[in-house]
Amino acid sequence: MSDNRSGMNRRGFLKAGGTALAATLVAQAAKAAPGGGFAGQSLQVWSCGGLAEAFMPANAMYEQQSGGSISYTGAFAGALGKSLLGGNAQTEVFAPRVLDLAKKLKAQGKMLSFQPLCYTRYVLVTPKGNPANITSIQDLKRSDVKTLCSPDSSPPGGQAAMGVLKKSGVLEQAKAQSIYLGSCVQHDVADVASGKAHAAVVELRVTRLPRYKDAFEIIDIPEEFFPAPPIPFTIGVMKWAKDQEYARNFVEFITSDAGQAHFEAAGFVPARSEEGERLTHKYGVVDA
Numbered sequence: 001m002s003d004n005r006s007g008m009n010r011r012g013f014l015k016a017g018g019t020a021l022a023a024t025l026v027a028q029a030a031k032a033a034p035g036g037g038f039a040g041q042s043l044q045v046w047s048c049g050g051l052a053e054a055f056m057p058a059n060a061m062y063e064q065q066s067g068g069s070i071s072y073t074g075a076f077a078g079a080l081g082k083s084l085l086g087g088n089a090q091t092e093v094f095a096p097r098v099l100d101l102a103k104k105l106k107a108q109g110k111m112l113s114f115q116p117l118c119y120t121r122y123v124l125v126t127p128k129g130n131p132a133n134i135t136s137i138q139d140l141k142r143s144d145v146k147t148l149c150s151p152d153s154s155p156p157g158g159q160a161a162m163g164v165l166k167k168s169g170v171l172e173q174a175k176a177q178s179i180y181l182g183s184c185v186q187h188d189v190a191d192v193a194s195g196k197a198h199a200a201v202v203e204l205r206v207t208r209l210p211r212y213k214d215a216f217e218i219i220d221i222p223e224e225f226f227p228a229p230p231i232p233f234t235i236g237v238m239k240w241a242k243d244q245e246y247a248r249n250f251v252e253f254i255t256s257d258a259g260q261a262h263f264e265a266a267g268f269v270p271a272r273s274e275e276g277e278r279l280t281h282k283y284g285v286v287d288a
Helices: 010-016 019-032 049-066 077-086 099-107 137-141 157-167 171-176 204-208 244-254 257-265 274-283
Strands: 042-048 069-075 093-095 111-119 122-127 147-149 178-181 200-203 216-220 232-238
Touching (some): 042 077, 049 069, 049 111, 049 204, 099 111, 099 232, 111 257, 111 274, 122 157, 122 204, 137 157, 147 171, 157 171, 157 200, 200 204, 244 257
Parallel strands (some): 042 069, 147 178
Antiparallel strands (some): 093 232, 111 232, 122 200
């Protein structure tokens, strides 16, 4: 797989699968991480469920350093956002997917401030060994390629992958040649790993899940085919934060080198990287 993007050792992460190098980077970055002085306190943190694999180890590191505790919930971002926008739900820190959600919460006065957290990437996965000899997303037009599409996966996952296929001009063929039309990307992609299908479009983060470690060959998809809305993730302090200093300290940690290392390892582009800064500018992720 080719990857010429700069950032926090992205080439090494993709080559090594993330685990060993991530551990080294986290250990190095932890030396300068903020924290401390919050013993006995608790902070409620919500995020899009797709971020859970990054937040859980990051939260554990922060708890160890700060002396406080994190009560974490990772769930479908649309449901969490709807409950915060129009319901009685409350949390102290929120990391939503889709920039417009952060902006709406800020406009309502429910989110006090937000900043870029990370960005997702879409890739093409094939079984190990790439038996269909796929080299690009354009190969999904070939009649001999069995694809796997999951259009009914919870938003924005399924819709976004379909958007990638549409923008790349292969949607019609990919759907027609899909071994079935699935409803859960993380479950369905097992049929690519097993060789039942030759290829699927997924977020890079899916390939970093423990169940899929070293299960795929990964092929880059040009960024021009990515649908914009689901790419950025932000993080912000909410008006219900009982101790705003504690909440802001947590956000500072998550966006520090130590916190961002976990998002890198989980398959995201950290906002705190050269590549992340480029994407922040491209998508206009600014608290204004």
